Amino acid sequence: FKRLQTWLNNRAFVAAHGCQSPPRFSRFQNILQQIKAIKSHSWLDMWVERYATIAKTFESATVSINPIIFTIDPENIKAILATDFDKFELGDRRRKLMYPVTGPGIFSNDGTAWRHSRALIRPNFTKMLISDLSTFETHFQHLLTALPPADLHSGFIEVDLMPLFFRMTLDSASETLLGPTMAFRSQLDPPGSASLRFMEAFDYVQKKIHRRNILDRGYMKPFGLIYGLWRATKKDEFEEACTTVHSILDNMILEFLRRPVKVLDESRKYVFLEEMARNTRDPIELKSEVLNVLMAGRDTTAALLTNTFFMLARRPDLWARIHTETEESFGGKTPDYETLRNMKQVRNLLSESLRLYPPVPFNARTATENITLPRGGGTDGQSPIFVKKGQQVNYHVYCLHRSPDIFGPDADVFRPDRWDDAGLRPGWGYIPFNGGARICLGQQFALTKASYVLVRIMQEFELIENRDAEPEWKEQISLVTKSRNGAKVALKRRERKN
């Protein structure tokens, strides 16, 4: 009877709001295509194709029992993230995904708990920005130290920059979060050290997290149960990796809490943990928020750098342009924050990299009550659609950023100059850092760090060449998406006279 009543209520809601159904895509076809696309590492492009052939908004299901709404309509995305923000949440799926690794915190909480986390963390971000350029330099120097030697004949250093960027962002993020004495030194430390054990465990859980999560959903639950029983007889590497991550951080936080509270001194280097500890001394809360921010900020920035150098290695014209801008802005001088912010070519390059290769290429929210989205229903796709309480809505930023109606007929071409066009105003059509109330807190921090590293590499090296046989960018999807082939390049050092 309760089900019938809900059904009747839903019908009345649909009629009252003039909702029409969006196109449906068969579950069977959906699953088959996805398996094929995952195997060929073209899962994201498969979605681009779907939105182009089905519609900007459609409904389908995979292993979930209820259909999911998929959309790349900026009006719908705006409704989810801003206008009707309070009627959507990250939901259980995100919590199940994140909690074993990070515990509750800003990146995984909803409602009041999220508001609390955001209020605790937000004030720190402005301070983080200004004070951190010297930290970037320290870790950039470590990256230079970790480079292999140059070939004696050609003078080129052949290297995959991706692992170096991932180590550098781990080290520099940990320094900002935990302070210089407790920071990781994964670029320099030997195998078996806490830095490397933490990094390996942290990378492992992120790689496995989606696969693990899929067995906990809809029709997959029975298989998950059987798998769980089978796994119980074996060593659970995922849980072991989570334990490693937690125990290393637990020790650090406890050591930190044993120290006397420092007096506020504006001239001292900014440390996230010290600032947070002014509001809470709860070791679990401190650890969870540190892990949440690390999870949000480390891989994303490293992926942005990797993807950008993947392109630079294939585009000598862009390399030359950034080189000239760097020379004109700084010569051999260490970059400063204000000048960095005003580098047009650097800004265009990073914007274009984030457009075509967003590190967070898809995202999801769950409706907390019956609600409508403004577009996608009916034959012309212009009518509102009904989203049932508890229904999931997925939006694909990767596909949104390739929409020809927003970015023009060359939307899938890497062309940083497009950002000079005053007519290009993508609004909700460009959201690499998300939008609305949950917009990324680290956006400026990430862009400053990426610009800094870009400029410093330009200052140190005069030439870049591609050393990867694969011509096209291929996806590597884990919690953050990056170039599957890394950024295999050859770099030639510049000789400065002064």
Ligand code: HEM
């Ligand atoms: C290129 C680099 C980055 C990209 C592309 C990026 C992207 C994003 C996206 C898409 C979200 C929204 C996630 C969601 O609500 O589902 C987000 C949230 C967040 N990001 Fe970033 N991020 C980057 C760097 C950073 C950095 C460096 C930090 C911190 C140092 C950071 C801290 C956060 C935090 C704390 C949130 C959660 C905000 C909230 O839910 O209130 N991010 N980021």
